[in-house]
Amino acid sequence: MATDSAIAETARPRTGRKLLVPLLSLPMLALFLPFLVVPLLLLIRISVGGGRIGFDGFTLDRFAAVLGDTYYLSALGITLLMALLTAAGCLLLSIPLAYFMLRQPRWRMPIIAALIGPLVISVVVRLYGWQLLLSESGPVNNTIALLFGDDARVMFIGSWSGVIITMIHTLMPYMCIAIFNSMQSMGSGVTEAAQTLGASAWQVFLKVVLPLAARGIMTGTVLVFSLSATSFIVPAVMGAGRVNTFPMLIYQEATELNFPSAAALAVVLLVLLLPLSALSTRGRNAA
Amino acid sequence: MSATIMRAIGKVYACLMIVFLLSPLVVVVILSFSSTSFIAFPPRGWSLRWYDQLAHDTAIRESLLFSIEIAAAATVLALLIALPTAVLLVRHHFPGRTALRALALSPLVLPEVLLALALLLYIQNGLHIRPSVWTLTVGHLLVIFPFSLQLISSAMGDLGPELEEAGITLGATPIRAFWLIAMPVMLPSIAAAAMFSFIFSFDNVAISLFLSVPGNVTLPVRMFELANTTNDPSLSSISSVLILAGAILMAFLGRFKLFDGVVNARQ
Amino acid sequence: MPDSNGAAYLSARGISKRFGSAVGVFDIDLDVEKGMAICLLGPSGCGKTTLLRIIAGLQSADSGSVRLGGSDLARVPVHKRDIGFVFQTWALFPHLNVQRNVEFGLSMRGVESGERAKRARDALALVGLEELGGRMPRQLSGGQQQRVALARALAINPSILLLDEPMSSLDFNTRVEVRRQIRELQQRLGVTAIYVTHDYSEAMAVADRTVVMSAGRIVEQGDTAALFHHPRTDYAARFLGMHNVLDGTVAGIDGGMARVRLGEGIEVPVPVSDATPAANAPAKICFDQWLVGLSADGLVAEVISVSAEHGYTRVVACPTGTSQAIDFRVPGISLIEPGAQVHLAIDWSQAWFLTSV
Numbered sequence: 001m002a003t004d005s006a007i008a009e010t011a012r013p014r015t016g017r018k019l020l021v022p023l024l025s026l027p028m029l030a031l032f033l034p035f036l037v038v039p040l041l042l043l044i045r046i047s048v049g050g051g052r053i054g055f056d057g058f059t060l061d062r063f064a065a066v067l068g069d070t071y072y073l074s075a076l077g078i079t080l081l082m083a084l085l086t087a088a089g090c091l092l093l094s095i096p097l098a099y100f101m102l103r104q105p106r107w108r109m110p111i112i113a114a115l116i117g118p119l120v121i122s123v124v125v126r127l128y129g130w131q132l133l134l135s136e137s138g139p140v141n142n143t144i145a146l147l148f149g150d151d152a153r154v155m156f157i158g159s160w161s162g163v164i165i166t167m168i169h170t171l172m173p174y175m176c177i178a179i180f181n182s183m184q185s186m187g188s189g190v191t192e193a194a195q196t197l198g199a200s201a202w203q204v205f206l207k208v209v210l211p212l213a214a215r216g217i218m219t220g221t222v223l224v225f226s227l228s229a230t231s232f233i234v235p236a237v238m239g240a241g242r243v244n245t246f247p248m249l250i251y252q253e254a255t256e257l258n259f260p261s262a263a264a265l266a267v268v269l270l271v272l273l274l275p276l277s278a279l280s281t282r283g284r285n286a287a
Numbered sequence: 288m289s290a291t292i293m294r295a296i297g298k299v300y301a302c303l304m305i306v307f308l309l310s311p312l313v314v315v316v317i318l319s320f321s322s323t324s325f326i327a328f329p330p331r332g333w334s335l336r337w338y339d340q341l342a343h344d345t346a347i348r349e350s351l352l353f354s355i356e357i358a359a360a361a362t363v364l365a366l367l368i369a370l371p372t373a374v375l376l377v378r379h380h381f382p383g384r385t386a387l388r389a390l391a392l393s394p395l396v397l398p399e400v401l402l403a404l405a406l407l408l409y410i411q412n413g414l415h416i417r418p419s420v421w422t423l424t425v426g427h428l429l430v431i432f433p434f435s436l437q438l439i440s441s442a443m444g445d446l447g448p449e450l451e452e453a454g455i456t457l458g459a460t461p462i463r464a465f466w467l468i469a470m471p472v473m474l475p476s477i478a479a480a481a482m483f484s485f486i487f488s489f490d491n492v493a494i495s496l497f498l499s500v501p502g503n504v505t506l507p508v509r510m511f512e513l514a515n516t517t518n519d520p521s522l523s524s525i526s527s528v529l530i531l532a533g534a535i536l537m538a539f540l541g542r543f544k545l546f547d548g549v550v551n552a553r554q
Numbered sequence: 555m556p557d558s559n560g561a562a563y564l565s566a567r568g569i570s571k572r573f574g575s576a577v578g579v580f581d582i583d584l585d586v587e588k589g590m591a592i593c594l595l596g597p598s599g600c601g602k603t604t605l606l607r608i609i610a611g612l613q614s615a616d617s618g619s620v621r622l623g624g625s626d627l628a629r630v631p632v633h634k635r636d637i638g639f640v641f642q643t644w645a646l647f648p649h650l651n652v653q654r655n656v657e658f659g660l661s662m663r664g665v666e667s668g669e670r671a672k673r674a675r676d677a678l679a680l681v682g683l684e685e686l687g688g689r690m691p692r693q694l695s696g697g698q699q700q701r702v703a704l705a706r707a708l709a710i711n712p713s714i715l716l717l718d719e720p721m722s723s724l725d726f727n728t729r730v731e732v733r734r735q736i737r738e739l740q741q742r743l744g745v746t747a748i749y750v751t752h753d754y755s756e757a758m759a760v761a762d763r764t765v766v767m768s769a770g771r772i773v774e775q776g777d778t779a780a781l782f783h784h785p786r787t788d789y790a791a792r793f794l795g796m797h798n799v800l801d802g803t804v805a806g807i808d809g810g811m812a813r814v815r816l817g818e819g820i821e822v823p824v825p826v827s828d829a830t831p832a833a834n835a836p837a838k839i840c841f842d843q844w845l846v847g848l849s850a851d852g853l854v855a856e857v858i859s860v861s862a863e864h865g866y867t868r869v870v871a872c873p874t875g876t877s878q879a880i881d882f883r884v885p886g887i888s889l890i891e892p893g894a895q896v897h898l899a900i901d902w903s904q905a906w907f908l909t910s911v
Contacts, residue, residue: 464633
């Protein structure tokens with residue numbers, strides 16, 4: 001009955017075993033306690049603290065300021081809307097692609113390479129490429145001009161369209177792979193069984209594949225939504241100063257050294273997104 | 288609709304998607320050979336001037352070295368901490384195990400902005416020190432640690448206790464058995480963990496921006512700054528070099544079938 | 555190491571281990587003589603592997619003690635115990651070649667390299683694999699890996715050899731051949747060995763004594779041949795599958811014979827023994843499947859199923875008056891059909907009473 005903990009069970013002096021667990025957890029705790037837990041607690045502390053640096057007493061004024069101010073609220077709303085649109089776009093593009101990968105094993109390698117390849121390259125490089133592609137005189141607009149005339153040129157850079165397109169490009173791999181994994185885990189037998197029972201390709205997709213891939217779709221959507229809502233590099237670059245998302249506001253406050261305000265904004269973001277992330281983690285671990 | 292037509296549509300779609308996914312990278316590489324000093328696409332002429340300029344660009348070179356240093360330090364630390372943590376979480380059952388695991392993986396769940404802000408805040412108003420190379424390394428370390436941990440834990444889980452037990456029955460102490468048997472067998476996974484940790488640290492922008500050390504910036508940050516100020520294609524050469532490095536890495540991964548690692552690590 | 559006061563070479567007393575609320579093993583006493591091969595036999599979950607691992611030290615017992623060659627092993631950590639262990643999955647070190655695998659135990663003991671290499675080669679020669687020292691484990695077949703695992707355990711000249719279902723991953727023919735070789739080697743070297751298996755034909759092939767286990771306890775133990783031909787408990791008789799076990803009641807005892815009622819109008823005479831219950835008490839009797847023959851008269855039975863086996867035909871028939879079935883074998887190919895009526899001649903003087911466990 002060998003189990004993972006079998007080696008731990010290996011007969012050795014009781015004292016040795018008692019010390020081992022704390023000893024092994026030391027490195028990790030030495031990193032996380034002072035550099036993650038304490039900073040986060042500090043962050044939460046100053047978000048509810050008064051005074052310039054947030055250490056005086058207890059006040060909810062900052063939250064009131066954030067939640068009462070239309071400027072902040074609209075930034076929050078628009079960030080969430082953008083995240084929603086990104087998730088929807090990723091979903092629309094990923095599901096067919098994942099299904100295609102499922103049905104055509106020979107294409108898997110090249111598609112996965114195309115999905116993962118961009119991920120190992122820094123996002124600034126990818127954004128540089130998108131800036132080139134989506135600029136007013138770039139290839140995308142040139143094609144549009146060719147087809148619909150010069151007046152049809154779209155200003156992608158500096159507007160939400162550019163941000164969302166780029167965001168979808170950056171996050172789609174996560175969604176697609178999550179969905180593909182969950183489709184794969186159901187085994188090829190299931191789709192074949194459905195086909196032998198007379199289901200057409202379309203029916204197989206709608207009634208068998210999609211429901212079984214639901215977990216992957218859930219995980220992917222939550223992941224993409226969170227990553228999109230908390231991203232500030234992509235909107236900063238593609239927005240060219242004309243687009244303001246909530247994370248960007250956090251960055252702005254931080255660079256102006258308004259830590260308590262930045263902290264309050266960050267806490268709002270955390271409170272909104274943490275339940276979502278916890279949901280997706282639970283899903284992952286349960287799988 | 289017949290199956291053949293569906294298949295054809297699927298293939299067209301897949302091709303379009305591949306084009307979509309790779310187009311920003313392709314465009315950059317093409318631009319890097321452009322001869323004009325303004326950005327024109329498609330390029331009006333061809334030249335290697337941007338690579339020549341890159342070779343003489345000390346600022347970029349310094350940033351590149353700096354990024355490599357930070358990534359190397361963060362990677363080594365990540366591995367050193369991930370190994371005992373993996374042993375702990377995979378092989379021992381104790382109260383609080385779930386909580387500890389959640390803590391170890393928390394940087395994956397928390398928004399990077401939040402982590403960066405909290406860390407900056409702590410450094411400035413908590414410890415009252417200036418951001419330094421070490422604080423930057425710690426920031427990177429936090430973000431790359433969960434990937435290392437996942438890869439090594441999964442390798443350890445696959446390994447099972449039997450090999451080390453065999454070593455122990457043959458006379459090796461548990462520690463010796465771990466060192467002589469488990470480590471060599473897990474080496475490919477450890478190497479993969481090292482590789483991905485290095486990449487994610489090297490590529491990181493958010494933490495680097497928040498915790499940047501005045502005077503010494505990482506390559507992505509430098510490029511981020513320059514992208515806003517330069518109007519010529521000069522950034523395309525360093526970008527292409529990075530793209531090439533990425534492509535080589537992908538070829539390497541594909542050869543050794545390590546794709547699952549990236550996929551599983553994020554999830 | 556000869557033991558002067560006649561106590562067994564390996565002696566376990568009162569070994570108990572729980573896993574959460576489930577019992578692993580309960581109050582086990584076991585003795586193994588030097589040079590003897592014993593087999594722990596039972597279905598999965600009976601505790602045989604747990605017991606073996608406790609003896610090896612890979613698992614700690616909740617209570618009880620193990621003594622090897624006179625010394626108490628409680629104080630001795632695993633890596634200092636002088637045991638050789640062959641794992642179910644063989645556990646060959648994938649990053650070392652065969653030679654290095656076999657040398658491993660020797661290098662842990664500080665044997666210098668020339669001597670090490672020689673002893674490793676000798677061990678490999680024992681299992682007939684001296685040519686394969688340079689190969690990597692993944693290049694070997696299952697049977698070869700098994701033998702390397704054995705060589706590796708033998709190379710250190712252990713006091714006792716423990717084998718945990720080492721042949722379960724092998725195909726049938728390889729298994730038969732390998733266990734024959736192992737048995738021959740074990741006897742020639744005089745190595746004390748404990749096997750764990752669920753396969754009773756393996757026990758028959760390799761062990762001097764067999765210990766039948768069930769649900770964490772020892773059900774029956776004894777000389778292998780004797781146990782197989784004449785199991786004393788109903789559990790062992792059923793597990794070994796070579797006998798018929800029938801339920802009945804003792805109708806009466808006449809001198810050395812007990813009359814056992816098996817069903818409506820069926821009373822058979824069975825020799826009295828220590829296991830015979832009192833009159834009117836329920837009894838279980840046992841007899842070898844080969845002791846049943848077809849004849850012109852005798853117990854009337856209806857054939858339920860017939861299946862051709864290698865060299866004989868297995869017939870299951872149900873005597874009229876009872877719902878219990880009798881399994882027996884007819885040499886060669888038989889033309890009996892299911893549903894036919896046959897007469898069974900059974901030599902009841904060869905039957906015996908079983909104790910219930």
